[in-house]
Amino acid sequence: MGHTIGKSFTFEASHQLPGLPEGHKCGRLHGHNYSIEVTLAADGLVEPGFVTDFGDLAPFKSYLEETFDHRHLNDAMVTAPTSENLAECLAGWFISNVEPEIPGTLVAVRVSETPSSWAEYRPGRES
Numbered sequence: 721m722g723h724t725i726g727k728s729f730t731f732e733a734s735h736q737l738p739g740l741p742e743g744h745k746c747g748r749l750h751g752h753n754y755s756i757e758v759t760l761a762a763d764g765l766v767e768p769g770f771v772t773d774f775g776d777l778a779p780f781k782s783y784l785e786e787t788f789d790h791r792h793l794n795d796a797m798v799t800a801p802t803s804e805n806l807a808e809c810l811a812g813w814f815i816s817n818v819e820p821e822i823p824g825t826l827v828a829v830r831v832s833e834t835p836s837s838w839a840e841y842r843p844g845r846e847s
């Protein structure tokens with residue numbers, strides 16, 4: 721696919737990671753200013769020259785605000801609230817709820833808990 725675009729979203733949430741060694745700081749209750757970036761791609765553009773109108777991603781913004789913002793991720797997710805699991809969870813929701821309504825295809829969801837770290841999920845596609 722020749723064209724790619726990205727859009728970032730943010731929310732604040734708490735989490736407490738299970739299964740870590742005794743004394744690991746991330747086993748304690750703490751929070752992050754999460755940054756979520758979605759990357760979309762398309763071979764061709766739709767008028768007036770978009771992969772997807774950034775405004776058409778508003779439902780994803782609403783989903784993040786309603787489901788995750790100022791919430792405890794351990795309660796909002798069925799898997800351990802790591803960046804990797806959150807990226808996969810968000811990609812699944814995007815593919816089910818946003819992608820059918822837009823011309824672009826989801827390439828990746830990137831989750832950053834801090835400015836220095838990220839995890840990215842790239843959905844496998846049936847060929």
Ligand SMILES: Nc1nc2c(c(=O)[nH]1)N=C([C@H](O)[C@H](O)COP(=O)(O)OP(=O)(O)OP(=O)(O)O)CN2
Nearest residue numbers: 737745746750752801802803804833834836837839
């Ligand atoms: N692969 C992953 N490793 C870690 C995750 C994760 O989701 N995936 N998460 C955490 C914790 O949530 C932690 O709060 C963030 O980790 P870390 O980058 O170590 O936090 P700091 O910003 O404090 O890092 P410093 O560079 O040491 O300041 C841990 N690991």
Ligand SMILES: [Zn+2]
Nearest residue numbers: 746750752833
């Ligand atoms: Zn954390």
